[in-house]
Amino acid sequence: INHTLEALWADTNDIRAEGGVAIAKGLACNTGLSELHLDGNSIGLRGAQSMGKCLEKNKILKRLCLDDNDIGSWGAKALAAGLCQNNTLATINLADNNIENEGARALYFTVKSFNSSIISICLNKNDIEDSLRLKMNLKLEMHKKSQVQGVQGSEEKNRNKKSCSFPRQAQGLTRLIPQQSLLRCNPMPSSRSRSKTNAEGKANSLNATRRKWYEKRIAEGRSIMQDTMASKRCASSVPLEYLEHCTDNFSDKRIKGKGSCGEVYLATDNLLRRKFVVKKLKLNACSRSDEESLLQAKASFQREIEVFSRFQHRNIPRLFAYFLSSNIRGSQCLVFEYASNGSLQSFLEDDTKRAKLTWTVRIQIAHDVARALQCMHLGEGGQVCYHMDVNPSNVCLKKDFTAMLTDCGSSKLAPADDSSMTMSMMHTFGAKMRGTRGYICPEYAENIVLGREDAFCSSCDIFSLGIVLIDIFTGKLQMSEVDGKQVNHFDSYSLDGGSRKVLKAYTDPLAGKWRERHQDEFSALALRMITRRNDKRPNICQVTSKLRSLSSSAKPWSHDKRNTVCYMFSDPLVWKDSTGMHPCSPRLDYYRELSLLKSAIHESSRDIKVEVGAASWQNLQEQARERCGCLHISCHGLPPAHILLEDEVGGAYWITANKLSEMLRPFPEPFEFVFVVRRKTGIAFH
Known part of the structure; x- marks a missing residue:
């Protein structure tokens, strides 16, 4: 067993699931490796499940990179289960893995309730709601701050233990240096150099003050945007400096389009990891003497704030914030939700x-x-x-x-x-x-x-x-x-x-x-x-x-949904009793059942597509609305005659088969066939 290797890069080696399982088994008993990169290796669900079990045992690894491995939401949940019992991993990269909201919720719930060592989870290029990303980032920032404060406290204790007096030899050497030598080494500056130095000092001090004020305004704007995006509160006024910072001072390269009375810029806040659009009043459309046109354009902006603040609808872009200058010729800006297409x-x-x-x-x-x-x-x-x-x-x-x-x-x-x-x-x-x-x-x-x-x-x-x-x-x-x-x-x-x-x-x-x-x-x-x-x-x-x-x-x-089997599973992270929430152990393994389903489809030689997702009410609604051909639900078997659905935070609740039919009744003929498997009871009904 190797105890000296500290970092391993095995990117884009096409090791697939078998290689991922082998590496995970070796990593479980390794005591030296602190950094592992397996990007672009297609380890899939099986590899992610093995990595999740490995993280339960490994107490050395601090950085794990698994981007572009197609682990999906199910694989993300397997990793989340392993992280519930791991308190050493600090960074994990899961970009471009086809992770959806269910997988991200599982990771967020783990970070929120069980794991305090993680300070960075990269989920770029995954189809995840912006509000969920924001909550995840806020929680990770809290982890990072608490760890920094802990390190600073330990350093301060170490400094207090040390003596602050000079060593005797150094004190003796200082007394042996004559005063004339000190003067020759540090001559007095002339009056011209003193005045120049004072002027530069004042300029630097002024620039530092301005820079500090500018950074404060940016932080203020970021806080407003963070609060607005995380809740359904109405739009608030935001500092112009923040909008300038996010649009590179309204660079022409950021222009995405032009409206009836303004230009639209793409804005990016790297710290919040969010994109939004800023609509700015186009002053060059009005002549300098045309005060009436300027008043009309500003009134249009005020009307837009009035209208958009009234609606919370999925087909009307949300107005996050605005900036209206008191000066009619000043900047007027509206901040909207971003539509990437x-x-x-x-x-x-x-x-x-x-x-x-x-x-x-x-x-x-x-x-x-x-x-x-x-x-x-x-x-x-x-x-x-x-x-x-x-x-x-x-x-x-x-x-x-x-x-x-x-x-x-x-x-x-x-x-x-x-x-x-x-x-x-x-x-x-x-x-x-x-x-x-x-x-x-x-x-x-x-x-x-x-x-x-x-x-x-x-x-x-x-x-x-x-x-x-x-x-x-x-x-x-x-x-x-x-x-x-x-x-x-x-x-x-x-x-x-x-x-x-x-x-x-x-x-x-x-x-x-x-x-x-x-x-x-x-x-x-x-x-x-x-x-x-x-x-x-x-x-x-x-x-x-x-x-x-x-x-x-x-x-x-449509070709996508006509011959589709949607395989849904309920695999909650925790169970709850009077003493609180606890990790589910042992966890059920749905991989074999899914493999049998895919094998049966393959043997039938029919063009049938399989989609996999968590058995949540949100997913059921989506599949019913899209009228998927067949629904297959696999869940826990207790209590009898009930179906287990997951909630949005990693927990679960039970409904009866009749209740499921009642919930799906508003959708016209949502499924041609529904099959429900209740595990551990030997009972199946449809």
Whole structure:
């Protein structure tokens, strides 16, 4: 057994699961190795399980790198179980491992309740919620501070034990040096050099003061953002210095797009490990003498704060913070949630990106935008609100293509008790028409021309959304140039237009082949939404209901979910009694059951995909919503006739089979078949 090797780098050696298991067995009895790198070796779930058992025994290892090993959430939970009994490992790298929220929650629960030695867990390139990352980072920072304080305390004790007097020999040598020699070695500076030194000292002192003040403002802004992101509190004012720090002083390289009255910058806080966008008022759009335009732009920003602060909805980007200068020509900034895929317009303009939008994804995007408008029109934020500028540039897509409706700067608020009465929050635009050319309701445009200022109503947003639906359906943007001709969906397809083309015949070939029923109903809905008369259009609830039905029924026919078996397991980290929480020991091994399932599928020679995840209510909802073909749940067998589901913090709770059926009833035909295995009782039911 080797006791002298302190660090081992074995990156990208393709050792796979067998090699990972062998290394873990050797590491369990090793007393010298403190650093191990196994990046990019595809050790998978089996390797991660062996590493978890090894960490229970090893008390020497301080740094472990396992990035790009495809261990998944199940592997992360196995490592978390091992860390419950380990108090020496300080750093673990799990980047790019297909770890989802369940695995991250297990690691967080371990760090929170059992392990105090970990000060760094890298989970980059994993699909994990930002709020969960933030809680993890905060807990690790607390571990780090407590360890630093412990080291400082021990050092101070050691210093107090030592004598502070000079050695006698050194004192004797000092007395032997004549005073003249000291003067020759350190001559008195001249008056000019003294004044120069004083000036430099004052400048350095001033710079140090400014730097300290600047760092204090950055820390203040970071604290505000941290509190806002971790909770559902309303947006707060944040120092401008913090925003400058996160955007590299609003560098042009950080520009992600341009809104109606501002530029959008990508901001990064490396300490919080978060990205967000900052929308800054664009002063160069207004002439220096145009005070009215500046007032209008600032009023738009204030209106946007008013609107966004009212809503907490998954399809409306969250407003984290803002900065409004008292000076009209000063900086005005809004800080929003970041959507990494950019705008819908950027996808429709690019053939390569547009091909990623299959017809099922396009229906889901349309449904998401409709849900955002429904939230605004029904006054779920406390007051009825109209967007007034629905177009593809104001629809942003997250990593999973969830759509969010942005840019409420031109929005109108209406009293919730009377939706026919509209009231502009800021009367700075007068009778100026609001919206984007081509997406503006014709009747609204005519009323503005006739001087009817308060002519906007909910059906005007419905018209704009209908044009967006046709953009999505045809893959061609309204008012764009195609073959030398300008695209005009209203004139081409509407019954009130001039051409009256059949919309169904103009589907985007890059979206794939639509199911005929979905193609007919989606195109018919879009045409109803762009009729000239307001009273002939459907309301937002009817639009949302129809799109929800189309989206739900389209998913089982998609290639991804049509032939999918979702294997869910319940494997809680702890159990609870009157004395507190305790680690589960021995833990159940689900690997064999999963292997048998995969072997059976392989022997059937059928194209069936297997997805693995924890048996939590959140996962059940997601799979039911996506109408997965088959659900396989494997769980503990006690108490009898109950199913064990995991909660969000590593614990568990039990439900009956009837309760499970009741919980899934709101989803239309969620699964073709559900099979439940209850372990340790020999009982199975479906």
